[in-house]
Amino acid sequence: MKSKIHKFKVLLLATFLIVSFLKTNAQNGSALYQQNCAMCHGADLNGGNAPSLIDGVWMFGAEDGYLFRNIKFGIAHLGMPSYEKVLKDTEIREIMKFIRESEKKVGAVKPPITKVLETLDYNIDVEVFAEGLEVPWAIDFIDANTALITERPGRLRVVKNGKLQTEPIKNIPAVVNAGQGGLLDVAIDPNYATNGWVYLAYSHVLDHITEGKRPPAMTRLERGKIKNNTWIDNEIIFEAPHETYRTTRHHYGCRIVFNPEGYLFFSIGERGAAEHAQDFTLPNGKVHRIYKDGSIPESNPFFSEKNAIKSIYSLGNRNIQGMAIHPETGELWATEHGPMGGDELNLIEAGKNYGWPVITYGLNYNGTVITELTHKPGLEQPILxxxxxxxxCGLDFYTGALFKKWKNKLMVGALKYEEVRLLDIEDERVMHQEIIVKGQGRVRDVTTGPDGAIYVVLNKPGTVLRLTPKEE
Ligand code: HEC
Structure with missing residues (x-):
């Protein structure tokens, strides 16, 4: 009996301690907020000289990690100060907790998808093309009425005549669905009408090497045909040497594009090993060029180098998540995730080295310096x-007929900032940048559809938007 009472007392004390800890935490957060943030974001968090923090809108990233970095390192060019030297990390987390609790109290919700977007040239009608998808990664069109969409966990979905089919394609390759990996890109052969080939890029895992360890994985490419909703005639067209596979689960790259000369380009991110991007005996941190059947062009820049991975086309690419071929020049353009502050747009050319991690405009995510260098002879500068x-994330030149003023302009998606930018490029210089989509969700892919509409894949909330010019 005595011990029961004792146990009860201990429990009571523990509960009391936890509750008061949570309470001081929130109180601390509130006090810290009032001291440091209220003068700009408002005493009630509703905005003032700076935006509201409880309206459900996060312009610079909604997830905790982004919030934390935005507070710690600031957004210098917009006047959001850095608190790195003022607040401890734990204090930043207390403020974040206070912000989240305040959000809950007012019932902040992300505003619904905007029905009409305004841009300099057009008012745009936005409709939902497909929804209820689980982490969609890419979209491509077989014909005017049929789209294929990848879901990262490992499903290939079909939208037919505007309707998402319930049954995914059967028998597609197995993928390792972990971290940033899974089923990633899908691309339709430019001559699909005659040959029927569909290409997939995904994270492939060596499951025979386990020994209690996480099995190593790498980007792999496969092509196949679709018959009766089933993947058939599959051919592996790129597989890296197994000793180069890595146990990390991020930076797989993966975009696939075709140029008019019949080459297939794809990217592999550095898989978390920055220095590998400089080493042509390793496949990661590179752009690769192969023929569509997987054979390797002898004209590849490192083809005759001893020990080189012969499919390598360019080096020093951290994690390319967007690739597109210019419709007139045939040039290969790519967007690559930098570290904090170093996202790049590059014009990719044979044999060139884009510098990661020797030069970069970014910092480590913990704010420390990666390298002092932004330039070095022999290493390419980004276009932007x-x-x-x-x-x-996601890149395409606009090539449709609906948005006439946007012919050949470059559409650039962004995950964290939840936007699509339209870039006007002349003579390899970006002359103008406009945000045409903002705050609708994390943009994974953007593409011109065969109907001339712009399709925007939002990995969260799992929706594909279709944009068309509003009839005035
Ligand atoms: C001197 C004014 C100022 C102070 C003080 C300030 N901020 Fe900001 N904050 C800004 C501005 C300006 C922006 C960017 C606004 C814009 O351009 O949309 C911003 C942006 C932000 C964002 C990103 C919002 C989004 O939509 O993604 C967060 C989060 C944020 N502030 C949190 C804080 C916190 C927490 C504090 C206190 C520790 C703080 N700020 C103090 C001015 C300030």
Whole structure:
């Protein structure tokens, strides 16, 4: 009996301690907020000289990690100060907790998808093309009425005549669905009408090497045909040497594009090993060029180098998540995730080295310096870089007939900033940048559809938007 009472007392004390800890935490957060943030974001968090923090809108990233970095390192060019030297990390977390609790109290919700977007040239009608998808990664069109969409956990979905089919394609390759990996890109052969090939890029895992360890994985490419909703005739067209596979689960790259000369380009991120990007005996941190059947062009820049991975086309690419071929020049353009503050747009050319991690405009995510260098002879400069990083993802030139004024302009998606930018490029210089989509969700892919509409894949909330010019 005595011990029961004792146990009860201990429990009571523990509960009391936890509750009062949580309470002081929130109180601390509130006090710290009032001291440091209220003068700009408002005493009630509703905004003032700076935006509201409880309206459900996060312009610079909604997830905790982004919030934390935005507070710790600031957004210098917009007047959001850095609190790195003022607040401890634990204090920043207390403020964040206070912000989240305040959000809950007022019932802040992300505003619904905007029905009409305004841009300099057009008012745009926005409709939901597909929804209820689980982490969609890419979209491509087989014909005017049929789209294929990848879901990262490992499903290939079909939208037919505007309707998402309930049954995914059967028998597609197994993928390792972990971290940033899974089923990533899908690309339709430019001659699909005659040959029927569909290409997939995904994270492939060596499951025979386990020994209690996480099995190593790498980007792999496969092509196949779709018959009766089933993946058939599959051919592996790129597989890296197994000794180069890595146990990390991020930076897989993966975009696939075709140029008019019949080459297939794809990217592999550095898989978390920055220095590998400089080493042509390793596949990661590179752009690769192969023929569509997987054979390797002898004209590849490192083809005759001893020990080189012969498919390598360019080096020093951290994690390319967007690739597109210019419709007139045939040039290969790519967007690459930099570290904090170093997202890049590059014009990729044979044999060139884009510098990661020797040169970069970014910092480590903990704020420390990666390298003092932004330039070095022999290493390419980006055409453009974004500081802070928007988390560039998805890239396409607009080639449709609906938005006539946007012919050949470059559409750049962004995950963290939840936007699509339209870039006007002349003579390899970006002359103008406009945000045409903002705050609708994390943009994974953006593409011109066969109907001339712009399709925007939002990995969260799992929606594909279709944009068309509003009839005035
Ligand atoms: C001197 C004014 C100022 C102070 C003080 C300030 N901020 Fe900011 N904050 C800004 C501005 C300006 C922006 C960017 C606004 C814009 O351009 O949309 C911003 C942006 C932010 C964002 C990103 C919002 C989004 O939509 O993604 C967060 C989060 C934030 N502030 C939190 C804080 C916190 C927490 C504090 C206190 C520790 C703080 N700020 C103090 C001015 C301030």
């Amino acid at each position: 870089y974004w500081k802070p990083s928007t988390a560039v």
